[in-house]
């Protein structure tokens with residue numbers, strides 16, 4: 001996928017991603033949001049610029065039957081599909097627009113994030129059937145990462 005999903009231009013390393021994330025929010029005892037943890041992330045679309053994303057994203061969200069809602073840091077969000085409550089402290093699906101540059105190193109590729117914009121959250125009733133599988137993928141990713149870490153540890157030892 002090396003073309004903008006809107007204008008078909010060739011994508012550079014800096015691009016805009018429309019991501020579907022499984023995430024969980026952590027709160028302090030005072031109820032302040034302290035951490036938003038992404039368990040799993042899947043890029044649905046890639047755009048060459050914020051301009052292309054701005055034109056295309058509302059159409060994509062519309063085709064998914066989701067409305068774009070103002071961001072919230074409350075422990076209970078509003079589902080973009082059914083308007084029901086979303087428990088933010090449990091794993092749930094969120095759609096995010098992210099502008100990032102792909103940094104490729106010989107041993108890994110990572111994204112340097114410049115900007116991310118929350119679009120909406122979806123309750124497990126409307127989008128929950130993949131949750132279990134995604135948990136497993138997230139676990140496997142972590143296992144793979146620690147394998148790499150220990151392999152690198154051995155190299156340097």
Ligand SMILES: [Zn+2]
Nearest residue numbers: 004007048052
């Ligand atoms: Zn474009």
Ligand SMILES: [Zn+2]
Nearest residue numbers: 079082123126
């Ligand atoms: Zn819902």
